[in-house]
Amino acid sequence: MDFIDLKTQYQRLREPVNARIQNVLDHGQYVLGAEVVELEQRLADYVGVAHCVSASSGTDTLLIALMAYGIGRGDEVITSPFTFIATGEMIVLAGATPVYVDIDPRTYNMDPALIESAITPRTKAIMPVSLYGQCADMEAIGAIARRHGIPVIEDGAQSFGAEYHGRRSCGLSEVGSTSFFPSKPLGAYGDGGALFTNDEALAKLMREIRVHGQDRRYNHPRLGINGRLDTLQAAVLLAKLDIFAEEVQARARIGARYGELITEAFARESDPARRVGVPYLAPGRTSVYAQYTVELDERSKVEQGMKARGIPTAVHYPVPLHLQPVFAATGRGVGSFPVAEAASARVMSLPMHPYLSEAQQTQVVQALYESVCA
Template structure:
């Protein structure tokens, strides 16, 4: 449970002479230890400062007996700034001031601010018994908080709220800027984002689109792939990869995957090429690029374009080049759980071909060359400006998060080294993996998932059924034709992984896995 500090709670925490100082600091420490967050309300910032200043002035008068107003104000600001470090500032919104005539406007604003949270997930920490008596479900004292039952620290599979804690000021500034200029589609943030993403990958062109699925679909459409054509891809991935091939009227041809990386096996590609083959679409699964140079070399022999499905690998490198800029086209997703994710759907397409880039730009706006002039059949595939603003707020911290993801992925593998009954992910020496998922291979996977669930450890299975065994795609290929994918589907399990995963939480996950395997 999170805590939102009333003015008196903040003063007690900042002023050692306050009788409730010890209980308040103990309560805040317990909240943080249990994975909660401590919030300060921006609308009460002046109240926090004034309360601390008055406490310091009273202390000075009782002690030295000299006037210390200016000194107390300076110290109050310093103490508040120091105390706020590591805490969360909750923005004051227009609706918080809806009732300026309330008997206690400051308390009323805190209560209105609580309405933004899931009920029961946060309470106001205060010393005011009248406030608590009037709102017992929303406020409590430090002593009452300390009397609550101890909760086990929750381990999140993906910690988006924790990530948001580090970027909240930039995020709020960018979102409010969009709300004020009002260009919610094709706003200036989209052009800024496209420029930064292109620069990041090294691609000449970036086209922001509404989702990772749209990124793949528009890529196929830009290449003119349609009915009667075939596109070679992997059966071991999310369904969108095969889905978009079918949506343009083409036929996916599935090639089995490598047993260690789970990526498409480049050695088996040529056997799948036919006169109807019009493209190859490898997937950089779990955050690691496939054997792109080998795939590109085969494609060049047969004059085929390559579309890298980089939905899980944005930020990864392959022989010094960024995923997304490894082939004719790179397509990525900004689904919230991705290494770089927005707060809705979003995606991007990368290419060094100016003609393809122009086609993609038109295709995402219903094939529009200029306003109400449509030169091709397209889709409504524009990325909205608010999602662009979210990604721009995240980009400044992205490399730091990537470094942490890579370090934690490698640490997982070190901790599991030599453990019987499991295979850890393999990363080739010439590339990096950004661990969109950290995925083990474990025979008897379902028993492990159940055991971890009983211990409160979240898991996921990416993916339990190969695409060529799915009801909608079974007619395309016999599942027996891809035995490696079939085995992986029965054995893979993904563990908690994100850029802010602590070593302590990771140790707890590993210990739970080891204990489950032992029994």
């Protein structure tokens, strides 16, 4: 069984994907070709914002956004300690310092109640992460940010397609960022990403930063990066975008069924060590389940049991950012963010993609039950 099955999706999209790629090969504009322009317009329309700026990865998009706000040495950016390293990495590469606040134990996203106490005169942005496919509490976060005159940059690398009170991820703050890494809900056949905003001046800045700080050919008023999305990747994404809404619905259906199957399987277990926590979906939110992540005791034992039964698993993420060796200089050791630390020791992700069959789900849950209760 595949953890994420991209082959089945390709078989479904073989003709449109191949046709889109062939068109790029025919016209030969491999950088910022017409497909990039088309993709940006369609993505902006989908999210419901005025501007989309595509980029080379969902990591580079975070750096571009930080650079557009002029964030650098001496500045602080508030973010979550429970995420992939790219979030904190780009803050540091911009020259700023990541300031972590702990997470909500149910959604695994940044706890808004802890943000205000972390704000200092050096705070220049808040960067919540919409983890596992569900948006962070963007209204609460935005209200705090507005009181302090601080922009919010949503790291929506895992939540593209999810909704928050009827609005889509990446259109919920001053800037939204997402990733098109192949395993993401909307994935390319390589790296890619995009930024979203309603601010025309900010969009212009981000477009310039994306191309070495260039506002016109060979004129560079600011520093930038080589952050362009390849036209071939835009072509692939355009083909995938045609069925994306259907895949989002499938993800929601599969995620809900996982919850029902797991809850039913463990309903008779009275021993707390033989219980499995399923994802919590907050009111007014949907999830695209970039990962279907459960919480359990004795993770190592369960991982080994699942592997023996032919079921792949993964851990997102085993070490929170404040405990990563590269960030040791921040001086925040074990015990600093207890909820994130507890989650990192207990979470485990199951196979998840829009083409997961009911029979496969049943097989996964049976293996999970046997592995937990062994």
